[in-house]
Amino acid sequence: MENIKMTARRDFLKATAAVGGGLSLGFYLPGASKVAEAQAATHSPNAWIKIGTDNSVTIMCARSEMGQDVYTSLAMLIAEELEVDVNKVKVEFAPPAEAYINALLGGQITGGSTSVRDAWEKLRKAGASARMMLVGAAAAQWNVDAAQCKAVGGAVTGPGGKRATYGQLAESASKMEVPKDVPLKPNAEWKQIGNMKQKRLDTPAKVAATATFGIDVRVPDMLYAAVAMPPMIGGTVASYDDERAKNMPGVKAVVQYSRGVAVVADSYWQAKKAKDLLEISWNEGPNANNDMRKVWGGMRDAAAQPGAVFREHGDADGALGSVAKLYEATYELPFLSHSPMEPMNTVAHVRADGATIITPTQFQQLVPFVVAGATGLKPEQINVITTFLGGGFGRRVEVDYTIDAAEISKAVGAPVKMVWSREDDMTHDSYRPGGIYKVKMGVDAAGKLVAYRYHGTSPSISSRLFPSIVKDGIDPFSVEAIDNFPYAVPNHKLTYQMFDAGITPGYWRGVSHNQNCYVVEGFIDEVAHALGKDPIQFRIDNLEYSEEKHKWSGLSAGQAVGGRMKRVLEDVKAKSGWGAKLPDGKGRGVAVMEGYNTVMAAVVDVTISKNYDVTVDKVTYSVDAGPLIHPDQAAAQVESSTIFGQSAALYGEITVKNGGVEQMNFDQYRVVRMNEAPKSIAIHWIPAAKDQPPGGLGEPATAVVTAAIGNAIFSASGIRVRRLPFSPENIKAFADPRHTMKPTNL
């Protein structure tokens, strides 16, 4: 896919050179001791590493830590080649800078399960290059050949027992020429990458509760803002009466800003209590009367349009007219909220000569530009500091809340912490788009797959956020896990139709892998059952082995990966107890997918009650994700995305009424809790092939588990549920025999 073009104006490397002279750079992590940092002079061989004369090693973490472990796993990549113990380094979040752009996304963005994949070579090379400079500095000092020197444990040793620590060498090393040819260690020499015992570096602070999230930031003279935003999506303030609010204790100001009205007070609670007394009338905007009848009616009309073709081979429509058996189905998916546990918030201090924005963001690079737009300052006057994120899941790729906080701070002329309530957060999210998916499969008399038709209709996220990557009617982030359709069907035609539902669409963990995996894997399961075949064997027998590259892959590989698929399917079959007879009310379903260059198969065991309540008992995975940098946390990401997917699969649905989101809090937007989480999530890793790069792990299980749950429900109940969530109401609706798929015999 084409990169999302972003240009950072501030160049970290230039800044380093300008500061020079042993000064530490002028940014810091909230909560970190500035005093301690100021004591030691530091030197930076490159944008990723700072070495103090006191031998301290600081590694810059250029991705946002939202639970997925970049804080540790990215540091491990550098430490491995730098020859320092990762447990002894300090990690700092990087400021926005060109050096930190994610090559897979074209911006300094954390998302798309790309952090490790983008960093894989880059950060090992950064570590290796710094090590070579340190060794070179030692060799020059001792007047020996660099080949006679060796870096170990944060020091360089040389002939005759010579030894110098990195701290002693840092200054001269930072003046060395940056090496051009940087060989990396062979895998067999890794001491830290793949260490099964490695702990997360951020765990102690998170257990002690000293880790600073955006919402925890406190700066001198800070005020607190609570906000009132329009209840309908796209509404604006018409007028407001703040008489009662203004007179509440602690209230400093009531200000209107682009999106709403803010009450600024000495504490959040005072601000919130006063905010509840505002009387606001709203311009209802373009979606005033939007409701689900309109959303689904419009979506159905859109689905009747031909859409744009994104992959085609042979003559699918023609072939479907003459096959022995024709199967067809329509799948529907709802809108979903991200709802990370930490509601949106930002601390902003806008002054006449610049601004500081301290925020939990997945897209720090964009913040200076939008804040500049909102304040009249220049991007280079805006200092952005990234905190720990209390969850992200794609929500914090949006920078809306940083703009709000900046506007409010500017209006009151003071540092302000804006905190959203859970209700603000749930009703002003960007939402995983819902959609309608129509699929057809034609089978010949011998039971061979002959023709396949896919037609997806859904809102396009990228049209809103990155319109330049949307071309010819196709949003690459709508066709993931379908562009790489994994089954060999000689005639196929895949089409996509955009539809604006009046519900702001957003990137949500797994993005379009979720919709398409459910549709592809649900339907292939239907066809397997209809033909009386074992679902795993049927998949294996019909895998696509052609490696033809397709055009629109988003963050899938853009091609079928039949060999890898076969391997995980066979592995999960062997390890999940597949084929064993199950008691009544229990079922077992499978799904497989490539996404983020990770191939995974899941087998899910469910129990379904007489009232159609579904319990997910057990999930077994076989995962081919290449080399694991931090194996325990690779597993944690699969566990995490499993439960995130399960929440959506069983419960998730956002609806609108009178143009606004109806769900306000976790009583109306149910998520999986302790008693509902699977009692077992078993993950079997396929060993990495030689030179195989790592695949992404933050997201794919979210999609795979959902499809597998649906297939397990069918196995348990004989009910094929083609509408998410798998709620008792939806399951009951699909229990109606009219929904049973009968082939049309042509």
Added chain:
Amino acid sequence: MAISFNLNGKQAMADVAPDTPLLWVLRDTLGMTGTKFGCGKALCGACTVHLNGQAVRSCQTPIGSVAGQKVTTIEGLAANHPVKKAWVALDVPQCGYCQPGQMMQASALLANNKSPSDADIDAWMSGNICRCGTYPRIRAAIKAAAKA
């Protein structure tokens, strides 16, 4: 009028309206940000603290009702408490945001039940949401802490 109470073994004072939730007194007035805000409606457990040894949702606990009582927050749970040690040993936190509440809820469980079963853990912990889905590790950590 200032309200005084015992916070993590020390006297604490807050001069705020008595209906102010303990959560915001801790976070804003006293600067103790370990206790988190998640829902404000007793739906998520992020704000869990101990009031006289019992796990309560501080977002629903008016400071007026706390006068003269004993409050323990995550900052006051000893660093060598078996729950904290188990959380570190099993690398439970992901984003970490829900974890102070989870640990306060879990430590209250273990104070009353030395060897909780899966069903006990389900019943006791189901008010605490973790969007990162760390439940399997929380369960394992509670069991490890129970054995410590």
